[in-house]
Amino acid sequence: MTHPKHILERAGLEPKKSLGQNFLFDDGLLARIVAAAELSPDDEALEVGPGLGALTRQLAAAARRVVAVELDERLLPLLASELAGLGNVELVHGDVLQLDLAGWFAAPYVVVANVPYYITGAILRHLLGSWPRPRRLVLTVQREVADRLTARPPEMSLLAVSVQHYGRVRLVSAVRAGAFWPRPEVDSAVVRIDVDARHLAARSPEAEAAEAAFFRVVRAGFSEKRKQLKNNLRHLGHDDAAIGAALARAGVDGRRRAETLTVAEWAALSELL
Ligand code: SAM
Numbered sequence: 001m002t003h004p005k006h007i008l009e010r011a012g013l014e015p016k017k018s019l020g021q022n023f024l025f026d027d028g029l030l031a032r033i034v035a036a037a038e039l040s041p042d043d044e045a046l047e048v049g050p051g052l053g054a055l056t057r058q059l060a061a062a063a064r065r066v067v068a069v070e071l072d073e074r075l076l077p078l079l080a081s082e083l084a085g086l087g088n089v090e091l092v093h094g095d096v097l098q099l100d101l102a103g104w105f106a107a108p109y110v111v112v113a114n115v116p117y118y119i120t121g122a123i124l125r126h127l128l129g130s131w132p133r134p135r136r137l138v139l140t141v142q143r144e145v146a147d148r149l150t151a152r153p154p155e156m157s158l159l160a161v162s163v164q165h166y167g168r169v170r171l172v173s174a175v176r177a178g179a180f181w182p183r184p185e186v187d188s189a190v191v192r193i194d195v196d197a198r199h200l201a202a203r204s205p206e207a208e209a210a211e212a213a214f215f216r217v218v219r220a221g222f223s224e225k226r227k228q229l230k231n232n233l234r235h236l237g238h239d240d241a242a243i244g245a246a247l248a249r250a251g252v253d254g255r256r257r258a259e260t261l262t263v264a265e266w267a268a269l270s271e272l273l
Contacts, residue, residue: 229255
């Protein structure tokens with residue numbers, strides 16, 4: 001493949017650090033990322049930030065349809081010529097965080113992306129919180145974020161609980177900084193998130209209320225670092241007796257810290273509170 005530096009130089013452009021532009025230029029790695037998504041020829045895929053189109057091209061060969069959303073207007077003519085002739089790619093100029101997913105997908109889809117690191121958390125919140133939901137996400141992220149996403153008790157965080165609530169998260173592989181140009185200052189890794197079928201089933205007011213309750217309880221639980229759970233849960237506005245009763249019924253010791261709870265324990269607590 002042509003080195004991204006040369007593609008940009010030819011167009012008289014420089015990478016924009018502010019948009020998290022670190023382009024992958026290892027064809028073997030790109031193929032492994034696409035393989036990790038286990039796309040079938042019927043699948044529809046979303047790519048966040050196609051950049052110069054290297055991953056997009058491989059996705060187009062594996063999926064029925066690829067929607068690729070790029071914010072940097074300067075890259076669109078390059079992308080259009082790079083992807084010319086690929087009839088199943090739809091290039092969208094815009095901010096993925098403003099994208100109305102229902103306008104682009106009618107059914108669960110697969111996300112494959114080398115995400116702009118400055119908005120990893122916001123992308124996860126937007127995609128997992130929108131409808132339809134992705135059924136799988138294969139994302140290249142900062143190594144530290146990959147570790148937080150795959151964390152287990154007693155090292156959970158608001159991010160880990162929020163994402164693991166939707167499904168199984170696993171590490172696919174580490175990525176060396178030399179696979180990118182420009183080279184990022186941080187280590188990277190590929191993670192795969194498989195969303196549980198129950199989160200893909202038809203939307204209902206009950207499911208939405210349960211989800212809102214879950215996030216209210218988890219956010220309250222993590223509201224103040226190093227505080228015991230029973231103190232943090234006061235942010236929900238319940239009295240101590242109600243909190244104590246819910247903790248007892250869920251079998252959770254209120255002196256524990258939020259980082260030590262499993263996703264199932266948060267689910268039990270949110271149902272009781
Ligand atoms: N996919 C390419 C690759 O793997 O080489 C580029 C990945 S680069 C890490 C991230 C890309 O996301 C850049 O092309 C950047 O312009 C784009 N981007 C940044 N913020 C975005 C946003 N809010 N919405 C859509 N794309 C965005």
